[in-house]
Amino acid sequence: MRKLRVAMIIPDNRDERRQYDRPEPEFGPAPAALLQGLQELPEIELHVLATTRRPMAAPAQLGERVHYHLLPAGRFAGLSGLYLPAVRALRQRIQALQPDVVHGQGTERYCALGAVFSRRPNLVTVHGNMRAIARLHRALPFTYLWVGARLESLAVRRAGGVVCLTRHTLREVQGLARRTWLLPNAVDPEFFRVKREPSQKPWLVCPANIVALKNHLRLIEALAPVAEKYGLTLVFAGGGDARDPYYQQFKARVAQHPWCRHEGFWHRRQLLEGLARATLVVLPSLEDNCPMALLEAMAAGVPVAAARVGGIPDVIEAEVTGVLFDPRDPADIRRHLQEMLERPDWREQMAAAARQRAAQYHTPQAVAAGHVAIYRELLQIPS
Structure with missing residues (x-):
């Protein structure tokens, strides 16, 4: 050859x-x-x-x-x-x-x-x-x-x-x-080797840079009415530009909600540790193609929920390897995430199927x- x-x-x-x-x-x-x-x-x-x-x-x-x-x-x-x-x-x-x-x-x-x-x-x-x-x-x-x-x-x-x-x-x-x-x-093989130890209380991770395209503010809006009920923490892992008005608005909104945390850009070790701890990964993008954040979560066996836009439906099969929601509708985001939080066996079943898919194709x-x-x-x- x-x-x-x-x-x-x-x-x-x-x-x-x-x-x-x-x-x-x-x-x-x-x-x-x-x-x-x-x-x-x-x-x-x-x-x-x-x-x-x-x-x-x-x-x-x-x-x-x-x-x-x-x-x-x-x-x-x-x-x-x-x-x-x-x-x-x-x-x-x-x-x-x-x-x-x-x-x-x-x-x-x-x-x-x-x-x-x-x-x-x-x-x-x-x-x-x-x-x-x-x-x-x-x-x-x-x-x-x-x-x-x-x-x-x-x-x-x-x-x-x-x-x-x-x-x-x-x-x-x-x-x-x-x-x-x-x-x-x-996907880097290291993500397939993640040993999960999920947090006792719901610990949701949104691994995306803080830009309008990633739609963080609507995710906060969606979860605000139920955050206290579930005792959840929403962690944003992504960098941003302090000069960007959207980033400024995001920081102000996070400061208003103690259940929200912005930890900045996660380097590889932080990401691997975060996925091991996460209850689920959420990506509410308004446009995306083949987001690595979802592929890495799938490889690590973490349940995923994401926007029904762009190429994401190619990555996630709805109700089989994760859930898909309308990223412009806070009520739809909230409904899907509540269902995942209230049905742990179902979300882990989807995570296992997603990990198998990642091992086959990625x-x-x-x-x-x-x-x-x-x-x-x-x-x-x-x-």
């Missing part, structure tokens, strides 16, 4: 967060889990590429057969420069590497653009559906979301193919993409094998 040389473009989150002094690369949980699976496959030679606006430490390798290329692209490599310096730096390195295929992870920043302008066979994975988010927010011309949606359209049209995590994305790119594949995200090995099949199909190489 011919060995495939794959260049995968993944943002190093240290650059986005301006954490230039951190010593190790930081990738999103979905690409990181995929890398774990791919590095186990001897038929893959993997090169991970990212750009940075300021110098950062970077290892030459991330693991066996996984090489890392962190490319300086200058201060205007972000949205202000339409990512052009980043795309230029990526293309130069890709031309030197001559990979069989270039895979851009995400349309939110430079990754998809770097892939489609690489002059090599390429594909992109759509993680965030920028066009759907821009529609939801009725994004004004030349705002971040408006520009992001147009760059996403450009990348999807030019890509050799698009990996869709859910049927929601499949619908979004129909008529634009040359070809599509349906393949979900992978392991790094399964998702990596799916990617290799896609690469070979794109290049028309027999497996």
Whole structure:
């Protein structure tokens, strides 16, 4: 079997967060889990590429057969420069590497653009559906979301193919993409090893950054009438921008309700410990594709409740692996969460089914094998 040389473009989150002094690369949980699976496959030679606006430490390798290329692209490599310096730096390195295929992870920043302008066979994975988010927010011309949606359209049209995590994305790119594949995200194996010790009193976790899209205020509104009855604690685990009016409103609302706690962004160890303790995980998003928060909870065996929007119904089968509610209706949110709180055997039965589903479809090995099949199909190489 011919060995495939794959260049995968993944943002190093240290650059986005301006954490230039951190010593190790930081990738999103979905690409990181995929890398774990791919590095186990001897038929893959993997090169991970990212750009940075300021110098950062970077290892030459991330693991066996996984090489890392962190490319300086200058201060205007972000949205202000339409990512052009980043795309230029990526293309130069890709031309030197001559990979069989270039895979851009995400349309939110430079990754998809770097892939489609690489002059090599390429594909992109759509993680965030920028066009759907821009529609939801009725994004004004030349705002971040408006520009992001147009760059996403450009990348999807030019890509050799698009990996869709859910049927929601499949619908979004129909008529634009040359070809599509349906393949979900992978989950880090550590989440499958969580040993649950749920809190004696209801301890609900909402693991999402504090932005309007994630709908935290409506969740608080939904639970306020019954929080005292159940003696529950609602923990928000997510970062936010203190300048954002929504974040300010959220902080004020949390301060009014002693049963609400905002613990900021949870790093991996905190997340694993939080899932072990959680009664259930709640995600009331107004738009989402294949949220890792739900996949990680499912892998850990934690009951899940989430909004009936976007790709979430692909992730959760209603009343089988979790519950789905209308995120714009506080009464509907409250009704579903009350039922889960009052029927512990039922919610644990759904959690067990969800964990089994995650073990079948979301392991790094399964998702990596799916990617290799896609690469070979794109290049028309027999497996």
